[in-house]
Every structure is written in structure tokens, then in C-alpha cells.
Amino acid sequence: MSTAPPSVLISEVAPRDGLQSVARTMPTAAKLAWIDALHGAGLREIEVGSFVPARRLPQMADVAEVVRHASRLPELTVMALVPNLRGAEAALAAGVHKLTVPVSASAAHSLANVRKTPEQMVDEVRAIVALCKERSPGVMVEAGISTAFGCTLQGPVPEDDVLRLAEALLRAGVDEAGLSDTTGMANPAQVRRLFLRLRAAIGEHAGAAHLHNTRGLGLANCLAAYDVGVRTFDASQGGIGGCPYAPGASGNVVTEDLVLMFEAMGVDTGVDLERLTAARAALVQGLPGEALYGMTPEAGLPKGFTYADGRLPAREALLPTTERLA
């Protein structure tokens, strides 16, 4: 059994991306129990909420309390989304370790979403970085470039626009710029091309892949990103959140299935799949009846499964035998 650090970092976004997509509000105590369970499964970066006006997203009204709780968990990077400087101030006051700021590569999406152009958002990011340096120098700032692979408003988004935006964000002082397939339009060839170009443009500041499963391509796109060197992947327990246009089509990549893919490939995630699956109970407890996605939790671990670090599952999930032709 290896004691080396995990080969990929799974950044769990469900407490933010998932919960803000659900109309109901998960009670604070349930959020805390769920985050504890996710952390207990070995996740080491969790996006626990967003700092937005409570009248706009009442599901996030308790975000400061959630951050304070999560920041007491050992070896956990506590992330929060902030759309603007005001959100960043509140997030820093609450004690986050890392901020993520969504900046859309599509002007149409940016205006519809935050009523600012991408250029105005770069200015906002610059102000956020300055605030962090002044108040909390250790806090990291990530920009998540949304609609990087296409936009439901403008259609295709030129790759040059994405790269120019990434370079502008780097000049504005972010630690990392990642790429988000906000509307589930990415394909593996495009993912490889764009992340290669991102790496060429901003080097080690190239950040996470935030990929969606809207058309079923989520894991294939994650594989494509891994192939070209991406090592941080956003994913959501039960696939909640994202843009679930279709019944059965989760928006976000499902953490459980993503962890299975990497571990089965021999790529260490540091996550215990059985504990992660058990953490679904805490999610269900906080949001009874909410539809969860993910095939591995239903099918169980393959017979003979071994974790990338050599660990064996505590109790092997056996599958029914097959008596079929082919």
C-alpha cells in the first residue's frame, strides 16, 4: 500500500453546484453531516457553497457557517464560489482556503448570468485577487472559465477567445484557470485540444476540468483531459447539479463513477469508494426523494476490484451471475 499522494485530485462540488440547483434548501445540520461524510471518504477538496445574496439563492444562506465547520476538518481544502468582490469579502471573513470565480468565455452567457462582460469580470477578478493578498495572503484564487466548450446562447465559442481570457485572468493574478463545460457540449477531441492549448498558454496555472454529463460524454471527456495532463477534476456526488436538461441525464460528472474509472485504471484518487457510496445516505437524509445519478453505486464494485494503491474493498460487492449469450 502506497503512502504517496493521490495521482489526481477530485474536487467535490455537490454541496455548492448541486445544492444551488435544487429548489429545496438542505438544512444546515444535514449539510455539515454530509460534508463530514464526504471528507471521511477521502475527498480533500470540497466546494462547500457560494457567497451570493440569500434572496437570490436561499439554499446558500448558511454558507458562512458551513465554511467555518468545514475548515475544522483536517487536510481539507475548503472552496467556495464567489461571483464578485462582495462575495469574496464574505468568503474570506468566513475562512475559506480557496475561492473560485466563474468567468464566462461567452459574452452572451456572461451578460445573462452576471450582467457583466467577460472583460468586466476580469476586472472583478483583479479586485478579488488584490483583496485576498491584502486580507488573507494564503488563500488561492481559481477562475473557472465557463462555456469554454460551447454556449447554449451563442453556440460554438472560439478557442482563441478562451485562451485570451485565460491569459487575461493570469495577468489579473489568479493562481489557476480551469475550463468548464457549463452546458454539456464538449467532446473528447475538443477537450484534449483546449487543455493542451491552455497548458501551452499558462503552464502550471492550468486548473481543473469541470465537465458535464449532459449528453453522456462526461467520463469520456474526463479521460481525454487526463490524457493531456489534467490532474484536478470537479465532480458531484450523485451527479446533482450542473445543467440536467434531461431526465436520466445528470448535469455534473458523477463522483462515484469518476472515482471508479480512475481507481480501476490504476490512478490513485485517495477516495474510498465504499465510504463515498455510504455518504449518499447523508445526502438523501438532507434532501429526501432527490433523484441521484451514478451507475457504480447501483452496480457495485466489479468482482476482484483493487484500489490503485493496492487496497482491497472491505467487503466485495458481488454481482449476480450471468447466464446469457454474449
Place this chain on the structure above:
Amino acid sequence: MSTAPPSVLISEVAPRDGLQSVARTMPTAAKLAWIDALHGAGLREIEVGSFVPARRLPQMADVAEVVRHASRLPELTVMALVPNLRGAEAALAAGVHKLTVPVSASAAHSLANVRKTPEQMVDEVRAIVALCKERSPGVMVEAGISTAFGCTLQGPVPEDDVLRLAEALLRAGVDEAGLSDTTGMANPAQVRRLFLRLRAAIGEHAGAAHLHNTRGLGLANCLAAYDVGVRTFDASQGGIGGCPYAPGASGNVVTEDLVLMFEAMGVDTGVDLERLTAARAALVQGLPGEALYGMTPEAGLPKGFTYADGRLPAREALLPTTERLA
């Protein structure tokens, strides 16, 4: 618009693999209408049924009639599964163009499934090849090596066993040997490794990838196979068939999502996604109420989607606009 042949061949297996997994029997007229619709969508290889005793699989009792109908469709390779020499005799009499014989790499699975060892199945394949040469020299014989990536009975299947079996099948005279992830246990690293070894062992006789989506890795595994040179992919409309252990977990890779992935990547499939989606109506007509899978049919084509050969969709499926953060 290119007139070059498609870059990959999608082999549609739903009329065999799907219908034999469903307890109900689709009426013959509905089968014929559905196969016509699949052909009309541009599919050029369809596995239309299996030649097995009607008492064992009553769903396939009309397979000879289905083959006769399908063999009149232009530019279509009509495939059927045969488990033994007797099935091959009936298939050749009906006029199939290509036979596929499942041969399990796992002795436990082989014995449970067809009451023969893999070695005995190689002998059966040798007899089938001899019969074809005698009666219908133009008919191709494919062996589908099942449980190639793992077995629910024996667990991991040694890669050397799979390669030895492929070589024995080639000596027995098959035109192609493909690999099947019968129980949904494959991962992308394994898919790449095993198809590379298969190609090294039997060269251009390396056949189709038959991959399942049991744990959500179906498309990622197809991408992995494509990366190492596989150009024929089995898939099933609506994901019916395969080994659907879990609700929401289709067994087979969904043809609609696979076609979207390749076309979006610029890899020509020759398939029209809108007509393919429309063909689902014929499937539903024949099996009312049957659960269908696939995310692309629900989400629609991405805004600005273009086929690999440059065609534009007849009517673009627009998506709802998004007003969300990230």
C-alpha cells in the same frame, strides 16, 4: 460534404442483444419496421437476431424471417449470433452476411452459458467456419470473445488467456475476433492495453469492441479503444440489452450517445443522428413502455453542432438558455 466511407463502423446490436434481454417478444412486423428505420438512419451493420432454439429464446423465433427481410436492404451487412453449428446452419440457410459466435475467455462463464469449455467452443467455431466455406463462401465469421475484461463468476480474466484464445480462434479460421466487456468491468487503461495486444497478436483480424455501460464507463472505454485503432463498435439503440444490473444503468453502450461522441469529435459514422433518434419511435411501438436509455435523445444536439462530414442538422435542437452561476 465528403463522399469518403465512414471512419468508424457502428454495429447496431439492439435487435439481437436488446430484444433477447427483454421478456416480451416484439412482433415480427414491428421488428422489420424498426430495422428499416435503423438502416434508414445510415447504420450499415445490424445484428438482427440469434439462431437459438425458440423454446430457449422465444423472442428470436422469427429470426429467419427477419434475416430474409433485412438482407433485401441495400448496403447493409446482416449479422446474426449463432452459439453453435446447428445455429450456423439455420443462419446460412436464411441468408445472413456475417455470423458472430460468442466464445467466453472465462471457463466458468463458458460452462455456465453454453455448457462447453472455451477449447470446446474453439472446436465448434472451426466446424462453423468449415460449414461456411462449404455452403456460403462469402459469409464472414466473427468470434466475440466475451468476459474479455473480467467475469462475474471468476473475477479478473488473465490477459494472456484472452490472447491465447484469440490466436486459437484465428487458427480455427475466423475472419475477425473482437473483445466483449460482457459484465461491464472494463476500464480505459485495460481497454487500450488489451486491444493493443490483440492487434499485435492477430493484426488486421482484430475485430469489434463490444463495451458495456454498466458502471457508466461505456463511452470512455469506446474512446480508449478508438485511441488504439479500433474502428468497429457495437452499440445498442436506447442502450437496451447487455447486462443492466442497475436501474438507470443500461448494459450496452447507447448508439445515440456513441454516434454523438464520434461525430462531435469529427469522426464520421455515416449515421444521421436525427433519423436515428426518430427510429426510437419504432422501437417503442414494438415494445411499448420499455425503458430506453441515452442522454443525447433527451438533451438534443448541441447548439451549432455539425456532422463530421460537414452536414448541418436538418433542424437544430435548441437547448434552454442557462441563467445559472458556473
